[in-house]
Amino acid sequence: MGVPGEGLAKGLAVTLKTMTRRSHTQQYPDVQPELPPRSRGVIALLEENCTVCMLCARECPDWCIYIDSHKEEVVVPGAARARQRNVLDRFDIDFSLCMYCGICVEVCPFDALYWSPEFEYAEHDIRDLLHGRQRLGEWMATVPPPPAHDPRGEPAKEETAARKRAGSA
Amino acid sequence: MPDWLETLIRVLAVVAAFLTLPLLVGQAEHKVMAHMQGRLGPMYAGAFHGWAQLVADGVKFVQKEDITPRDADRPVFRLAPVIALLPYLLALLVIPLGPGDLVGQPLDVGLFFVLAVVGIGVVAVLMSAWASANKYSLLGGLRGAAQLLGYELPLVLAAASVAMAAGTLSLTGIVEAWRPWWLLWQAPAAVVFFVAGLAEIRRPPFDMPIADSELVFGYLTEYTGLRFAFFLLAEYVGIVVIAALTTVLFLGGWKGPFGDAHLGWLWTLLKVFAVSFVVIWLRVAYPRLREDQLQRLCWLVLVPLALAQLVLTAAVRVAF
Numbered sequence: 176m177g178v179p180g181e182g183l184a185k186g187l188a189v190t191l192k193t194m195t196r197r198s199h200t201q202q203y204p205d206v207q208p209e210l211p212p213r214s215r216g217v218i219a220l221l222e223e224n225c226t227v228c229m230l231c232a233r234e235c236p237d238w239c240i241y242i243d244s245h246k247e248e249v250v251v252p253g254a255a256r257a258r259q260r261n262v263l264d265r266f267d268i269d270f271s272l273c274m275y276c277g278i279c280v281e282v283c284p285f286d287a288l289y290w291s292p293e294f295e296y297a298e299h300d301i302r303d304l305l306h307g308r309q310r311l312g313e314w315m316a317t318v319p320p321p322p323a324h325d326p327r328g329e330p331a332k333e334e335t336a337a338r339k340r341a342g343s344a
Numbered sequence: 345m346p347d348w349l350e351t352l353i354r355v356l357a358v359v360a361a362f363l364t365l366p367l368l369v370g371q372a373e374h375k376v377m378a379h380m381q382g383r384l385g386p387m388y389a390g391a392f393h394g395w396a397q398l399v400a401d402g403v404k405f406v407q408k409e410d411i412t413p414r415d416a417d418r419p420v421f422r423l424a425p426v427i428a429l430l431p432y433l434l435a436l437l438v439i440p441l442g443p444g445d446l447v448g449q450p451l452d453v454g455l456f457f458v459l460a461v462v463g464i465g466v467v468a469v470l471m472s473a474w475a476s477a478n479k480y481s482l483l484g485g486l487r488g489a490a491q492l493l494g495y496e497l498p499l500v501l502a503a504a505s506v507a508m509a510a511g512t513l514s515l516t517g518i519v520e521a522w523r524p525w526w527l528l529w530q531a532p533a534a535v536v537f538f539v540a541g542l543a544e545i546r547r548p549p550f551d552m553p554i555a556d557s558e559l560v561f562g563y564l565t566e567y568t569g570l571r572f573a574f575f576l577l578a579e580y581v582g583i584v585v586i587a588a589l590t591t592v593l594f595l596g597g598w599k600g601p602f603g604d605a606h607l608g609w610l611w612t613l614l615k616v617f618a619v620s621f622v623v624i625w626l627r628v629a630y631p632r633l634r635e636d637q638l639q640r641l642c643w644l645v646l647v648p649l650a651l652a653q654l655v656l657t658a659a660v661r662v663a664f
Contacts, residue, residue, distance in 0.1 A: 186629040190380040200384040 212322050215275045216294040217306075218268055219314035224287035227261035231279035231288060239272035240279060241265060268311060270296070271304040291317040354449065355437075362433050365616075366580035369587075370398045372617070373580075373624045380628040401573075408569035413477055416566065420475035425567070425574035428468035431461040432581040439588045440516045442598045442608030447516060454515035455507055458589060459500055462544060465582070466492040469546075469553065472575075473563035484562025487635060488546065488553030494642040495543035495550075501650035502537035505657045506530055506593045519597035526594070529660060533653040534594035536646050538619070541590065543642070545582030547623060549630040552638055587619035588612075595619070 201208050210216075227244040243265035248257040280288045291314045298304050306314075324331065374397055378385025390396025412418055438454040440447035451457055466489065473485020507513055509530060510521035527534075543550040554562035564575050591597055595615050598608030633641065 183630070187625065190625060190629045193382055194376065194379045196382070198379055198384050199382045202384070202387065 210292045212319075213290065214292040214294075215277060215290050216292040217270070217290075217296060217314050217317075218273070218280060218311065219289045219291045219318050220266055220268075220308065220311035221287050221289065221315055222263060222266070222308065222312055224283075224285045225263055225266065226285055226287075227263055228284065230282050230284065234278045234282045236276060236278065237272045237274060239269040241267040241269070263308065266308040266311060267305050269305045271301050289315065289318040291315075292319065293317045358433070358437050362436055362581065365584045366577055367398050368617075369583050369620045369624075370580045371395065372620065373627075374398075376621065376624045377628050380625070405569055405573035408572075410569045410571065411566075413566050415477035417475035417477070420471050421566075422571070424468050424472035424475060425571040425578070427471060428465060428578040429574050429581065431464040431468075432578060432585045434461045435585045436581075436588070438515060439585070439592055440519060440597060441612050443516075443520075443605060446598075446609060450516055451514065453513045455503055455513045455518065455593075458515070458585075459503060462585065463492075463496060465544065465578075466496075468578075469563055472567070476563065476566040478566050480560045480565045481563045484553045484555070484559045484565070487555075487559075488563060490635075491543055491546070491550065491552060491638055491642075494639060495540045495646070498536050498642065498646035498650045499540035499544060501647065501654060502533040502540065503589075503593060505533040505650065505653045506537075508654070508657050508661065511661075515592050515597075519592055519599065522596045522599060524596065524599075526596075530594055530653070530657070532649050533657070534590065536650045536653065537594065538586070538590050538622075540642075540646055541586035542623065542626065543638070545579060545586055547579070547583065548627040549633050550638060551632055552635055555632060583620050583623050584616065587616045587623060590619050591615040 227242060229242055232238070232240040232242050242263070244261050244263050246259045247262050249260045250257045277290065280290055293314060296304075296306075374394070375385045386394025386397035388394055389400040412421055435458045437449050438447065438451045438457055440450075469488040469492065470485055473481045473488065476482070506518060506526075509526065510518040512518060512521065546553055553559075554564065556562075559565070564572060567575060591612060597615075598604055598612045600607060600611030600614075604611070
């Protein structure tokens with residue numbers, strides 16, 4: 176038990192203190208929000224890196240990645256026989272299904288998929304949320320450079336491995 | 345200057361105050377409440393920090409369809425918003441803004457008149473509640489009746505204390521008799537008057553008759569458009585009137601640190617806005633009182649306090 180009316184005074188103090196502080200409202204359409212690093216806005220595709228391994232499409236939990244491809248023969252001079260190469264015909268991500276888990280980005284072994292912080296791609300028709308290869312490629316321009324390594328964090332796996340190799344050699 | 349012209353100017357000035365002060369208070373409420381909750385409040389209407397929000401609201405209300413429920417008691421239903429609004433206009437008429445003649449209509453029984461007129465608000469609540477033919481309205485109206493009749497008593501007792509101290513019922517006379525040490529002497533009466541006044545205008549935390557989380561919107565449930573806007577306006581004018589009355593009765597009206605003769609109106613307005621700010625502040629800080637807590641506060645705290653204040657006032661008056 177404190178002084179009677181203490182709670183009442185405290186209530187007044189809290190509201191008054193809040194009034195003197197800056198409000199938390201973000202005036203979004205007028206002022207662009209400051210997104211945290213590694214924001215998941217939209218998935219960008221770097222087509223040159225894609226080998227059509229289909230890992231992303233298979234790992235996607237709600238199957239929203241559609242990939243079509245065909246094989247082409249590449250004649251390498253001097254080689255015994257022509258090599259085969261996958262050529263991408265279609266790479267679509269349906270953002271009306273995507274749940275932004277980022278598994279496709281994680282799983283891609285050739286760094287063909289990236290997170291971009293762009294989020295303003297709402298559509299009037301849900302079918303327009305199916306981003307084709309062209310559109311996904313355009314998002315690449317908005318992909319930020321990877322954040323610097325945390326100086327106090329654990330060293331990268333590659334660094335540790337390299338150091339170990341150097342030590343053992 | 346002929347008499348009729350002077351009367352006309354005074355009435356027009358009061359009407360102007362009646363139309364602008366509540367809007368200022370309403371806008372302040374939007375903004376103060378927002379910032380107390382860490383928000384910004386209206387930002388678009390009128391381009392600069394939403395200064396025209398209430399004007400925009402008014403325009404919106406005018407455009408809305410005016411609905412009278414089929415089972416409603418039509419004339420009573422339609423008259424209620426006017427009855428809610430008009431008493432406050434009359435009250436503003438006799439509240440002095442500055443020394444001497446700076447008052448809409450100097451009245452010897454000003455205090456009596458103001459209290460009587462503000463009491464009409466109860467009738468408006470009952471009219472709207474009963475005529476709406478709606479159970480929520482009726483419940484809200486009954487709560488309102490219990491609350492308003494109860495709180496009328498401490499309100500009048502507290503006002504009587506200051507009238508006794510000043511030895512006059514004229515509001516101008518009370519301010520003239522007022523001395524700074526009354527702030528201490530009449531402090532309990534000031535608190536009682538302010539709290540009872542809040543309850544009289546049904547402001548949160550005393551908004552049990554409206555209680556939007558349980559009674560839809562209490563006695564306002566069936567109102568739309570301009571009639572609803574009238575009730576909302578009545579609430580804001582109510583804040584102005586209660587703040588002005590508290591200022592005039594307990595805070596020394598136009599008496600300020602300097603230049604009372606010329607700057608009196610400024611001191612009065614400053615005090616009115618300061619008290620209005622407290623009204624808004626209380627709304628943000630406190631949750632609604634339950635019905636039994638409401639009655640308990642009135643009958644077991646405010647009424648005894650007001651009576652004790654009366655005794656104190658009488659004792660000091662007799663002693664000096």
